[in-house]
Amino acid sequence: MFKFSFKFMFFFTLFFGTLVSISSMSWLSIWMGLEINLLSFIPLINNKKNIFLSESSIKYFLIQAMASAMFLFLIIMFFFMVSMDLNKSYLLMMNVLFSSLMILKMGAAPFHFWFPSISEGMNWTNNLILMTWQKIAPMMILSYTMNFNFLIFIVICSTMVGGLGGLNQTSLRKLMAFSSINHMGWMISSMMLNENLWMMYFIFYLILLMNIFILMNVFNIYYMNQTFMMMFSNKYFKIIFFLLLLSLGGLPPFLGFFPKWMIMELLISNNMFMLMFFMILFSLITLFFYIRITYTAFILNNKKMNWTLKNNSNSMKYKTLMIFSIFMNFSLLLINLIFI
Template sequence: MKKSTKMMFFTMMIIGTMITMSSNSWMSMWMGLEVNMMSFIPLIYKMKNNKSAESSMIYFLTQSMSSMLMLFSISMNSMMENKMMILLTISLMIKMGAAPFQMWFTEMMNKMSWMNCLILMTWQKMAPMFICQMSQEKFLMSSALSTMVGAIGGLNQTSTRKIMAFSSINHMGWMMMCTTFNNNLWIMYLLIYSTLMMPLAWMFNEKMIMHSSQMMTNMKSMTEKMNITCMMMSMGGMPPMLGFLPKWMAINSMMESNMYMIMIMMIMMSIITLFYYMRITMSTMMIYEVQKKWMMINQNKNMYTSIMLTMNLLLMTMMMFF
């Protein structure tokens, strides 16, 4: 795919999300979601192999089904409002890949490149999350189930893309919980999650890490291993890393709303996600070097170090403000 064509589809994908977020009617929101979907499919299929063809077909069929449900729920708005909101909720959960409709999401993640996985985990969540907030529905059951599925599903995985997919489902549960408080807390959560996910996906893409066993061989120096460990701990929400800040804000909002039982359950599920992050990084840290000293390449060390210093400075600044 040419760079100009790729840029055109990428711009259309952003425009589709902006149409949804700036609309004041259900039909225009649906139109924005359709523009976003039809722009993302060519970006998936740019590699032109069997895996990208299969993942683009999975995405098209799943999103088309959820769009039909959404359109049907919009058309029956004036007749029966309760059933309309149930159908709208189901369609949005399918679009986001939230539990119990997460099967297509994990399969797609395992067949795509890291850059497409990054878009699917971050930007593609924005428009459905906005509609979730606008619908004024309580997604308590789905958010609790998403945190549980995201935590337990990643325990027996060796593929790093599937591990990140289940981690995204877990974070999605926290974001859906943030939408129930009728404020912009979920936007802050999504921004911080995207900030943490970008350098991690970039590093996985550069080092061509598709399985957890490759982290021991593809990470050549101790600096790279320390960087990936800090990023993983931050993704798991270990304090005082940056990833703990959005969960702290969500926990504070849940305590103010007296939602103690669901809060305890979600914290326990987050500890499980932190466990399988630590399981990957500890095995990587045990081996100090896998290459001869005179064969080591130092070209990317300064870049990784600057990324981590920037993230730590951002963490300290945000902690001082809060």
Template sequence: MLNNPTKFLFVMTLMMGTLISISANSWLSAWIGLEINLLSFIPLMTNSQNLLSTEASLKYFLTQALASATLLFTVITSGLIFNLSNLNLSFNPFLITLINSSLLLKMGAAPFHFWFPGVMEGLNWMNGLMLMTWQKIAPLMLLSYNLTMNLFTIIIISLSVLLGSLGGLNQTSLRKILAYSSINHLGWLVAALTLGENLWELYFLVYSFLSASIIFMLQTFKLFHINQIFSMTFIPPVIKFSLFLTLLSLGGLPPFVGFLPKWIIIQTLVEANLLVLVTLMVVMTLITLFYYLRTSFGAFMLTYAETPWNINYHQNNMIFSLSLFLAVCSSLGLIICSLLFNMF
């Protein structure tokens, strides 16, 4: 991607748009940052080798344009009625709900998630990673200014974890599985937003690290569907094991590092006396973990034929070392973090 000067320019403006949004001191400048970010991402999505990329670009553009129009309409309305342009709109619950809805639509949180799996299916892995991680930073930051734990927020969290879990059950495409997983994680992120800034930042960092670890390996070996994983005879078993270890960590299975932010959020929600919500979130995450385990069992349990002349076919030392390092970070991260916490 970065070998092409045009794409490099769009990556730079995409990052600049996000930075403008998160450092804005008015809703208008935040909207400008979101628009720069959107118009930079569209050219990066187009790919002549993928027939679905044009459809994905159009879906993404129309959805984001609708969200931006809603945001701008609300901001202009609040400016005309209340003569205010700052980021705090705590005096009017209706305006807050409208702005939060437009930002949730930009992220793809349920029930505004209808575009997300379809767009993911039309992207290559690197763009998919960008959509799952970087593109969520600005809306999450703007959402954190006015979001409180009320009925609207509880409905959003519940629907995100519910639809994110159930939606991935009947999928065979790895991109759609990760898309529905992302919707599920958004439910946790929104819950973390209401509890404190450090919580959602920790969750987002761990989620981004694990998603990047998985997608780099899937991109390296050109894997897009579950049935390709079962026929990976050309991949060294250690790399295969690393991939699925990281996948289980992304699902939040103890004792992997993916469980650490969920553990902290569960504890904080219990302290806030939101027992019904936290029970729903945990149960739905177990369903997400089920389809990760279903994907992983084939690699962990089943033996497969490996022809001698294929053993070193993809034996790249850098990939081998990287996957091993990521697997170690993923599996031992929770233990290391617990030790560090007890030491300091």
């Protein structure tokens, strides 16, 4: 009972810190919200019995604390520059520095060096929070200090690093971390043009990632060689997992293609053809390593495992999960038939 109330309290303050940041009217309140969020997430990922979780929590705290300290220093410098009525070039430099700190906090390229290693030390639940909820506040603050040319550079870097970085990974947690970096490039590009489109993309990404992480957590899958011997004794779970990964990669006609399609239309209408070309190119690379996971799972059969897998495929709640995943993946087909 005490353990449950402890986690519930920190989950509440985790969500509360983000809400404070995105609803604040002053930079100091934004900084306070980010600190509440950080200090709530550390106890959730820290575990004395698991050295990898403890290492990840220390790394995460150091990176985020450094970024928060620099953010507070830049706030003070910004008010000093405004009061001194300095040249606009200095204010532009401050704008880029603000954006860089938010990109560091969310783990987008080229400030992504900490993200895969921290993701490797966490379980799937903590990874889900790290790759979804922890991005909201930095993304919203990034939209306040938007520098168009700088963000185009960030989008290209994020999609490129996210696509190429996952090619040589055997750990599924690192692979999903690089996939998250690639998706951050798409989110930033949508945020530059239409904030509502960014929110829609984030919701679709959250739904798909939640389905995938629940399946991998249920069957205790962390490395690619565990998929060789067939992580699911039920063949229907294999198919659903395969379709979820294809949807996350943005392959039509699945759910994940719909927000990418909207972003591509918006980029075309704004004559940003080269940016769209790079984003599509590196998204195809991410789709390649998604297919590589499922291809080996379907074709190869390796009896060697890292640890014993759970056989939960006959449980009623997992059958319900499978039906829900089918519904979410094929809902885009109904959207196409009704509205297009």
